[in-house]
Amino acid sequence: MNKQKLYILIPLIILAVAFFLIGSFLIFVTAAEYRPKAVENADIKRGSKKSVLNTDENFKVLNWNIGYCGLDAKNDFFYDGGKNVTARSMDAVLHNLESVKNILNKNLSSFYLIQEIDLKSKRSFYINQKQALTDFFTDYDSVFAANYDALIVPAPVSNPLGRVKSGVFTLSGYEIAKAERLQLPGSFSWPLKTVNLKRCILVSEIKTDVPNKNLYMINLHLSAYDADGVLRKQEMEFLQNLALKFYNEGHWVIAGGDWNSLFPGVEKNRFMPYNTPEEFLEWIEYSPSDFIGKEWKWCFDNSVPTVRLLEKPYVKGENYTTVIDGFICSPNVEIIGVNNIDLNFEFSDHHPVLAEFKLLK
Template identity: 45%
Template sequence: MKVFKNVVIFIGVLFAIFLSYLGGVILFAAIFDYKPENVENVKICEKATGVLNKNTLTIFDWNIGYAGLGKDMDFFLDGGKNAIVPSKLVGEYLNGILEVLREKRADIYLFQEIDVKSWRTHYVNQLEFLKQIGDYDIAFAYNYKVLFVPVPYLNPMGKVEAGLATFSKYKIDEAKRYSLPGEYSWPTKLFQLDRCLLLTRIRTLNNKELVLLNIHPSAYDKGGVLREKQLKFIMKLAKNEYEKGNYVVIGGDWNSEFYSEKLFGYTEEKPEAYIKLPELFKLNGWKWGISKNAPTNRSISAPYVKGETFVTVIDGFYVSPNIEILEVENLDLGFEYSDHNPVVMKIMLK
């Protein structure tokens, strides 16, 4: 009986310590919670030397998965085990990403999930690393800024600073961060992403503007409730810009499937988080810059195995009626460096 009583006391003490730890973490997160304004100006790193003096452009979109979700990795929120990426893999994935970008030259790059100061990727500033691709104007907006993420409990993700970046060979005249509507319930929202879009403006020769919306709506959103609010906001903003006479390109990781049919071979059961992009977000005369030639995203419940891992298409573009899409290609990299494959689109401004 005495042994049993001691065990109960020991468990009670451990439980009390855990509750104290958890309460302290939540209080700490609440005090230092990142609270951006609804609209914020974004500082532009000015290195581009050219002006947009042509009407054909190549735009390259890639969620690089913070150089931590290549083919060898899984992720704990998707049923895997890992939150922290081995430093060796971060280096390998980053070098591979840079090699692809140098090989596939583009006028404009849209990136999602770039770590700039995160424990999970050993504080490597990936934005600075990617500047090696050349002289581009660069705009960066945070969408994840938490001093300490306490999960998974035995090996927590810790500090995360990450976001979206747009690189342009031509001078960016303005960049703004727009907060997207909707958030998770408290206290989960303290440790989740603050979803946003990054809007950049590039003046064209006919005195119009090429407006780029770099997007990454919510994931882990059961039923797509948050995504619906966010996509409505994105489409309204895009429509308003087009009605001003501008060229508008929306690009990024939509976190929604573009095709309902099974396009590629896999044996894994489709994860619940994947939902079809709702039809109601279509705008009159706008065109999708998407392709079925290769998948753009994989499940990260386990390391990638071709033919087994669930794959789909959730990355691409949506362009205004005054833009002609010349070509769209999903680059089949076998998810070597990220859980996403890039999408390259060639367009003509009418």
């Protein structure tokens, strides 16, 4: 074979091999894609000794996106314009996890709604955070719903995110009579959807001292990086229909979590430094104030931000911060008070939100 033919053949062979590898990878991730059902029963780990919630008692709910114990103040994240893909180290994850347990225990609540808790993820050094919290809160019922279960996330190409198994997690000081994982509508297009989140809500049914009237505690983590708001709109409509169904049947409803959108009345520039690049703020939009109904009550604290941007490690006054974590509750739930726990984003890119409620008869 002469050199001229060889020069032509080698690039063709390289191109063919590249197409084969890419095709094989796409076939693999498509076959391995996490495909949850629309409704799935969530396994309940028993621990609570309280069978019913008394309506004459106030109770506290703490909500916190713990950022898989990897997005602490010293870290950034590539999706937000930073460089890091994983937590800084296994020791950092373990330290943040211990701090999370201590903060939850210090702010003793009847319910804990946790988002971005990892079970088996490269980004958090495969530490089972769900198991750690379950073992710590032995007198609570606990339940988990996966919203991210990918064998390999290939982005970024130079240092892939890899294996991710993560979701939302609820701890209840009262017996959970029933728990369901409900798949939220909407998805990214193929092939991106094969390695992306499958957003869900986790619904826990709590019996009360009023026969046939339950408290439905909804743990949610709505879509991020949804610049056009297409996915969030579908998710909000789904939540609206579900919440109204429970309420119209005579029950109480509290939905809490990371909404990934601004609460009504929060100024977009409330905590924003002057040097925040606009391309990092494409996801910012407002939740509709009356998307469930005018009598439904938003419950959040506007005095302290609950989330920071991760384009660089946290420096107070330099990173963009705002309020996207909190609750909405049905008209028959009284809000006693709510406050964000200011931790200076030391252990997570979100702050805990602690609220107190009472069920109205």
